[in-house]
Amino acid sequence: MREALAGLSVRGRAFLAAGVTAVVCSIILDQTTLARVGVLLLALTLITVLVLARNRYRLTLVRNVTPQLVAAGQPARVTLTLANDGLAPNGVLLLEDQVPYVLGTRPRFVLEGISQGWRHSVSYQVRSDVRGRFEIGPMSVRVSDPFGLVELGRTFRTTVPLIVTPRTVPLPQIPLGGAWTGSGDNRPRAFAIGSAEDVTVREYRRGDDLRRVHWRSSARVGQLMVRREEQPWQSRATLFLDNRVTAHRGQGIASSLEAAVSVAASVAVHLTHRGFAVRLVTATGEEPGSAWHVRGADLNTGPLLEALAVVAPVQQPRLETGWLTEGAHGGLTVAVFGGVDAADLPVLRRMQHHAGSALAVAVDVDAWIGAAPDDGATRVLAQQGWRAVALRPRDRLDAVWQELGHTSAQTARGAHQQVGS
Template sequence: MRDGMAGLTLRGRAFLAAGTTAICCAVLLGQTTLTRIGVLVLVLPLVSAFVIGRRRYAVSAIRSVHPRLVAAGQPARIDLDLANDGRSPAGAVLVEDQVPYALGTRPRFVLQGISRQWRRRVSYQVRSDVRGRFEIGPLTIRVADPFGLVEIRRSIPGVAPLVVTPRTVTLPPIPVMGGWSGSGEHRPQAFAAGSAEDVSVREYRRGDELRRVHWRSSARVGELMVRREEQPWEARASVLLDNRLRAHRGQGLGSSFEFAVVAAASLVLHLDQHGYAVRLVLADGTGADETSTAVLERLALVTTTQQPVLDVGWTGDQTRGGLVVAVLGGLERTDVLALRQIRHDAGAALAMVLDVDEWAGRSAQPAGPPPSVAGLGWRSVTLGPRDRLDSAWRDLGRASGRAAAVTTALKATGADR
């Protein structure tokens, strides 16, 4: 009864006040009929509170998200498995799930006929244009009487995460030089069985297996020689995202930073589909070798940093000989040393430079890459807020093709000389 009285609605409290007033007036005026009406109006919310408060239901909910990882602008389905494990039926209940504002309005369901051992599944869809990690839940259940005089709310604990990754753009395949590197002692090659010169060998080291000893080379040299370990080469790529606050302009979804995040996500997926082992590196130098799914999940939560310059602590053995694709914001003179170091360690370096002045609403700068990038051996392209990522990537491919042709011509000239 206590729960029922605490759940009186505004209508229920009005009925109590009206019934009490009617009884008092009937006593003062001596109106028997008005007394009956006042008693009826007064008892009705009390009976409703008694009946609703006596219900011993225990509704449980299990929430599942499909898929757990979804791209911005794509819908996700939420399944709610509801069950009544209580001793008495609950009649009709109103179910309301709590969702963040970015995912849309709160879904509401009216469920009828909730009896003992009752089971039901309800589903709804959510969609977000904003990347991030969202918590869905908890669930709120409201039980009310048919007259709307009493309403009891109960919250069912439990939340489920939904990760909204940046939207991606399908990029065309382009010829990219560099990126191939190996962890073994040499690049695999075809060996002939009849000649020692066709076999790549080295001196015997303590711990080498005897089955690797190449006896013909050992007899010719006069000391034990073993075949080199053959390790397959792999294509490695690093996607550098310039997430410095000072390098970007604009606010919200229309900012240059959000454009850079979309570009980085598209590059990660594209390189992963073409056989590259991709890692994402931020302006502060943090990065790790992860799967493309893990990288997209990381991009869903990435924010800007107060880092003043690009950190080059991630370059070195992990970058040497590999491909580096950078998505850069507004560049300053202090970035020249970092860009030179990254280009020195990379086998090939491509850059998408954002013209942040266009995002700031100022007049666009002359087209073409900044001198600090073009003069350091980077193949780059400049993008504005209305430019297409796939077209910019295709332009980078053309620049790579021209660079490859020039390199081949120079090598041929040197060979002729």
């Protein structure tokens, strides 16, 4: 009852005040008719408060976001399904869902005819031009009577995440090189030379085909041994993104960092669709949620794009090199850089040394703030053995990627001619 009285709306408080005033004036002026009006106003307000106070409503909410992973600039639809599981009917429902500012205005709905067993669905659309991970909800509900005298508020605590990934651009096919690497059981064994003793075997496991049993090794070891399955090498690529604050210029979605993230996302999708297992490395090291894909994962780019959606600028002067282990030699490395300086040269040389093929897209950070174009980063990368191209605000990424392919092909031809001579 106390909650219902506290939930009196402006109209309800006006009715209550008018009723009290009418009753007092009727006593002073000895007006019976005025007293009846005052009693009617008081009775209407208090009965409404009593009814809502005794109404033990139970509302349930199910919120769905489709899709939960959406590219920047693309819409997603939020569906709210509400049901009344209480034993008594309710009045009018006033709904307001909480959404981050970048997704749009807060949606509001008015639902009437709330009865026992009632169920209803409403939906609205959200869209963001900014990448990131956003929480939709919680939703606040206000129950009102048909006269609008009392409003009781409730808030659902549940939220649903929406991940907005960076914008991507389809990239053309270019020669990459240095792609084939492998380890463990994924590495092929050459049996063209050598004896049968060189066959790689392992212990028999329940369910193994008996036709794979290697009897000579089994007799020597004293237990059943089977031949390992021969599998092709796996194409692996390391995608490096320099997200240091000192390496970029600009603010918000117009910054060079956002351009670099978009480039990295486009390259990630392109490499994955070409059959590469891709891992993402930033200035702070390897991103744990984007490690090598499991072989046969149906070209799922979700983990990579989710990791890129939440990449933030870091206040770190130097690049982390812990991911450059001795066992990481070979394979393709595609890097997206901003500005580079003399302190980065040892890391750049080490990255190029560990890669079977090192390609780089250098975002021209000076051009991103309106200054004169500068190819300094591209020249520095080329001096360290990288095949690099520059990206400026007006450049098309697919054309820049095609230029990188031409650079790679020319470098490969030059190296072949040197070897031939």
